[in-house]
Amino acid sequence: MRLVTYQDRAREQAARAGVLIDEYVVDIARLAAHDHADLPATMLDLIDAGPPALQLLRSLCDMHRYAWPVGVATLIDNVRLLAPIPKPRKNIFGIGLNYVDHVAESSRSLDTAREMPGKPVVFSKPPTSVIGQGDAIEHDSRITQQLDWEVELAVVIGRSAKRIDEAQAMSHVFGYTVINDISARDNRRAGQWIFSKGQDTYCPMGPCIVTADEIPDPHGLALSLTKNGRVMQQANTSQMYFRIPALIADIASAMTLEPGDIIATGTPAGVGAGRTPQEWMVPGDVLEAYVEGIGTLRNPVVAI
Template sequence: MRLVTFRQKDRLQHRIGALTPDGTVLDLAAADPALDGGFMPALIAGGSAVLHHAQAAAAKAPEAKGAMLCAPIPRPAKNIFCVGKNYHEHAREFASSGFDASTQEVVPDAPVVFSKPPTSVIGPGEPIPSFLDPTNSVDYEGELAVIIGQGGRGIRSADWRQHVFGYTIVNDVTARTLQHKHRQWILGKGLDGFCPMGPAILTADEVPDPAALRLTTQVNGEARQDAVVADLIFDIPTLIATISAGITLEPGDIIATGTPVGVGIGFKPPRFLKPGDVVRIEISGIGVLENPVA
């Protein structure tokens, strides 16, 4: 199922819903009061028992009239774990762009992990605040993100499936000049509003093979990125094992797996985002994450 977090004009709190194939939002708490409260990490931490509650509620839940989608996890408990240069062609694209000040290697020997703070998260349809980048070098990066279910430390790559709750879409928005200037990535990628997320969490039971998922990105209707997750340099089992080796992963933690070739800095000259642009990212099964640029 596709789980969402939404708001309604006449209610202050978030609510948890299910997104139907035609885009209707179902109010799960209206069908099962046990799901009231709208806190997605609590649902995730509840494991299969609570997920079964949600699945049963979806079968009888009413439409949430006037629902406004939020990020599935509007305020993550921790920074989002992100992985840089994790598609071969993008690694080459980035190396040749002149914006990579971190290393001279093209394809990394180990996962390049950085993070984006919770304050960077915004939902579908919310404007990307490009005005926060004084260098006018805002770029897009469409990515598949993994949502951790069962937590743990020292997770073996062979056991990765039992620790994944589901998948969503992240736009790893980046101020390229800041990224280069500071010789690390958090100040260029962690600005407020620079992590659009959504529209839903597609639960892992609906994804027998995440490597088969296809990601596409458009800017103002123009195709920019098109890749399958199988093209990752370091796959999802490797990322989970690498990060959890010394950092405890917890329910609701998010791992953005990297972006494929086709970002703005790959063009000559670079094609940065500007106010009025619209970025549309789609991953098969999850849906569409679309955000205007402000």
């Protein structure tokens, strides 16, 4: 299933969880209520509810797909898609230097090591950095002149994980989404990345979460990023150095992963810092980050 968080443009309602079916966004809680059942109205609550909630949702969607009850389905053109999880409970876990070609370009331009890391390189992005489909990436020229892009496959955790091995890891995945890991390259501080990567609007996410059953192998997905229609990054998740089970097990070895936690799995080569000459985002640019099987996340850049 393709799950979204949305607002109805006509109703100006609070953010609600929906499922994308054909050209409609179907309100999950309202669909259940029509059949005297109960499903959550927010994405985090839906994730918390676990597999039984998804099973019920699938059953209801199958039952009503060709005749949605009144007030349950809205044409997608009439809604605003927010980030699937508009405000995560915790920082997003970012993974640095997880594609061989990106390690090579970073060593040339960002003074990182030429060798592949022995363990996953983990940093974080605060919940306040998250924006959704169509929202603006803020360019503050007083802070940065080197604003950069990074398309990434992101993993959404479905159930708690602590001190698990890699063989168990994938059973803890709820689904997948797209993240553009925006980075102010001139804001790194003594090797610490959170100020560079954690500023407001620096975590575009969306347009949806695709449940794990729809993507049986997340290590064979095409991913790309365009700036103003020009391809800047193009690769495949098969090129990850540390794969998703290793990332989950590594983080969970020291920090409990909880339902709704998000891991951005790293970016391939083609970032602005690695180009010759270097190239940065400026106000007026439009970024489109794509991951096969999930969709395209589109965000403009604006000056503040």
